[in-house]
Amino acid sequence: MARRIAYIGEPVLTLAEVGYQCRLEPIDLQVELIEQLIIPGVTAQAEERTGAAVREAEYEEEWAERIPSGHHLDVGQASEVLSVGRYTPDGDVEPLTVRTTLRRRTRESFLYFPDGRPPGDLVIRYKAGVDLKAHPGVRSWMLMNAATAHEFRETLVSGTILARLPDSYLDSLLSDITVPPRF
Structure with missing residues (x-):
């Protein structure tokens, strides 16, 4: 099992990209939330789900x-x-x-x-690290999940029914880089 020594590249998503995806005005950006929680979180999700390095x-x-x-x-x-x-x-x-x-x-x-x-x-x-120009669906997946994480950043949402997009649609955006299962 490989272990990550250190990230050496820049984060895959920027504050501006996540803000745009979340439809936030510049004055409404919560920099610490997006840069320290949401971007690392969706990066970790993509890497865990695919078995591939997303950020270099x-x-x-x-x-x-x-x-x-x-x-x-x-x-x-x-x-x-x-x-x-x-x-x-x-x-x-x-x-x-x-x-x-x-x-x-x-x-x-x-x-x-x-x-x-x-x-x-x-x-x-x-x-x-993934080449996002060759695999643009990875960026799309990350931006959609970043917007979801921003909108529903609490663990419980009261009084709202959430309907998820089908996993087959979302996961297809990562399929190009998903490492096959090994047993």
Whole structure:
């Protein structure tokens, strides 16, 4: 399982985009609410639902020795391998100088070692993030969910009946980057 080390890119949505989607006048913008809660929240939702990196970030994952060259990386939308290391018997990570090739498919990225996979348990660091020009539906999904989060930012809405858009419609906006289930 990969873990995110840190976000390295700018947030996917801007305050202005969310304000426009919510039909807010500039004077009505609640900057802290939108920038610190809504944008990170819908980004996390999209990443959790798809298994793909939406906002550019650096990830690290461990490959047991049994994982071969050509295996998929855990997080979809990987774009660059930053480093490969190997665990030493005392638990430290020894940096390796090995040639890698990243084959990026629509939903998944596969890591190859053209000169042969190094032996041992590996630690792979990589950069991942979705290209929103290639997948504009992701931005649409995020903006719609940001507007919903803004409008209904409390956990309970009293006296109102909410009718959700069908999940099949909303989820289709993320389908291009959704990593297939692995069992």
